[in-house]
Structures are given as structure tokens and as C-alpha cells.
Amino acid sequence: MKFATQEPLHTGSCPLISALTNSIRRRLLKIDRIEVSVSKRGFHCPSLSLQSHIERVGACFLDGHHAALRVHSIDQLGVELSQLPPLYRGFGFEGAGMGLGLTDSLAIFSSRRWSDFLEGPGQWHKYVLHVGLGWMAARLPWCRSKLDQMIAKLDPLLGWLVVDGFGFHEGYFHCRRQFDPAAARPPLSPYGIRAFDQGLGRSLWFVEGTDVHRISARIAAFRPERRADMWSGVGLAMAYAGSADLDQFAEIPSAAGEHLLHLAQGVTFAAEARELGGIPAAHTERACQLVCGMTASEAAQLTYSCLPSTSNGASDFERWRTNIREELQGRGVSRQ
Numbered sequence: 001m002k003f004a005t006q007e008p009l010h011t012g013s014c015p016l017i018s019a020l021t022n023s024i025r026r027r028l029l030k031i032d033r034i035e036v037s038v039s040k041r042g043f044h045c046p047s048l049s050l051q052s053h054i055e056r057v058g059a060c061f062l063d064g065h066h067a068a069l070r071v072h073s074i075d076q077l078g079v080e081l082s083q084l085p086p087l088y089r090g091f092g093f094e095g096a097g098m099g100l101g102l103t104d105s106l107a108i109f110s111s112r113r114w115s116d117f118l119e120g121p122g123q124w125h126k127y128v129l130h131v132g133l134g135w136m137a138a139r140l141p142w143c144r145s146k147l148d149q150m151i152a153k154l155d156p157l158l159g160w161l162v163v164d165g166f167g168f169h170e171g172y173f174h175c176r177r178q179f180d181p182a183a184a185r186p187p188l189s190p191y192g193i194r195a196f197d198q199g200l201g202r203s204l205w206f207v208e209g210t211d212v213h214r215i216s217a218r219i220a221a222f223r224p225e226r227r228a229d230m231w232s233g234v235g236l237a238m239a240y241a242g243s244a245d246l247d248q249f250a251e252i253p254s255a256a257g258e259h260l261l262h263l264a265q266g267v268t269f270a271a272e273a274r275e276l277g278g279i280p281a282a283h284t285e286r287a288c289q290l291v292c293g294m295t296a297s298e299a300a301q302l303t304y305s306c307l308p309s310t311s312n313g314a315s316d317f318e319r320w321r322t323n324i325r326e327e328l329q330g331r332g333v334s335r336q
Helices: 015-029 048-070 074-082 086-105 113-119 123-139 147-151 160-173 190-207 212-220 224-240 246-277 282-292 296-305 315-330
Strands: none
Touching: 048 074, 048 086, 074 086, 074 113, 086 113, 086 123, 086 246, 113 123, 123 160, 123 246, 147 160, 160 190, 160 224, 190 212, 190 224, 190 315, 212 224, 212 246, 224 246, 224 282, 246 282, 246 296, 246 315, 282 296, 296 315
């Protein structure tokens, strides 16, 4: 899979120019940690333990992003990211996805570091690497307006996670604007909007400090056709990012109401992502048992068994999600 490659401006190598360019790029693309603090973002956060957890997620994301800007060798980058605590390691890989995408897109010479990393050390974190690419798209004006063209170059199943990442970025950094139900939608295809809403819903887990009542009220303010995808994003964040207080999980299934299957589908995605990455978490196990009535390992295996057998472009991702919901319904999830 090749992404963001460019025609080289010169076929020869120039180490001095390359080193100078990399130094300038690191300075320009560095993100201060204050940007992911609860106070800076204005998130609702009722406890210090939750604040610490949310800010640790953001800090590890930035660790991965800055490492991707600093470390030239993708193998060494993989080594550095693997040293992050397992609970937060996936966020480091997600940040690296953003950093690698940015260096590819802004390279003077041809570059495919994101693709090489995906095929190498990042293969066990392929989902979050695609999500990180969505962060990259959100920060480059010429990518924001061409998201559908961008994902056409990627895996037809996983490319939609880029739009999910874009939606998360917008909700995380521009929550006042994005959670105004009257706000204009981004210029995306019909299914692109749905993937965007999945990311937007995922960001609510952070914006509202895992408060199920505030999350539910936010989603209820949107048009009915947008709510299911947002609940799917909440389920993914619940099971992947978790919370400092697992007791908060208990009210979420009933709050999702008629969208319980979408919530559960998001939970299974998180279970698969953590299992593939070898980074199990107690909150993932708790979410899977509470929402899906199964262990995290069983939820991950369910997603594997529901993969679509044929490739039909934009419909692949939704077919996968639909297969999972139907399987969950068959196992009685909607009757919990």
C-alpha cells in the first residue's frame, strides 16, 4: 500500500538539505503538551484521576507524533513506541501515524514512511495508524478538502478509519463548533459523513469526561440519522481508552437505548485493536462483558469472523460493521 508518495524533485541524495529540512519540519510540526491538557481544551472532567488519565492519553499520542518526526529509522521508531506503557501504547502508534503522514506529505523528495511503517513495525497497530492519518489530514488544508480522494488510495476496508480520525480531531480540538447540531457538515461523501460521525462520537468520551449523561445529551441534540454512528464511536472509545473509574461503565448500555448494537459494535472494534496490538486492558474486558456479554478475546474473534468476503469499495467497511451488529443481535445483545 503506497500513500502520500510524491515525484522527487531531484533523483540524487543531499544529506545536508535533508537534515536541515527535517530540523525545520520538527520545529514547525511540534505540538506543545499544553494543547492536550484538560484545561486548554475545556473538557468536562469531574476528578483528578480522570484528568490524569485523559492527559496521559494525549501525552502518549504526542510522544508517538514527535518520535515519528525525530527518528529516521522506522525500525527504531517501532522500538521506541514499544517502550510506552501497554495501556497507552496504542495512542503512541496513533500519534506516529500522524507524524509519519505529515513527513510524507511535506517531504521535498519522495517519501513513503507511513506505508513502510504500516508494513513493518506498525502492522500490529494498523487501525490506529489509519486513524492517525486522519489527524494529519485535519492539519493540512489541501488534505481536508480531499479526504475522499485520499482514502481511495488506501485499503478499501480500513481507509474509512482516516475519516474517523479526522472526525475525532475536529471534535477534540473544536468541540464548541463541532457539537453545535446546526454546524455545517464537512465536504465528504454520504458515507464519509457517517465515518466522520463515528470519530466525532469517539471524541465525546474525552470532551465530556466519560460522563454518560452528558454524552447522551450531546448525541440526542443531533438529527436521528447521525446518532447511531456517534454511539458506535462512544463504544470504541469506552473500550479502547477506558476510564479511571470502571463503575461509570454500568449506565452506558441503557443510555445508548435503541443504539445499543452500534455501541456494542464499537466495543468489538476496540477489543480487536487491543488484541492485535498485544495490549490488553482491564477496561476493555469490562466493556466487552458489560455491553456484549462476552470476553474481550471473544469480541475480537467475532470481528474477524464478520469480515466481508468480497470487496465493494465504500460498502466494505459498513458491511463489516453490519455483519458484527447482526451477529451480536443473534447472540441476544439487543435484549440486554
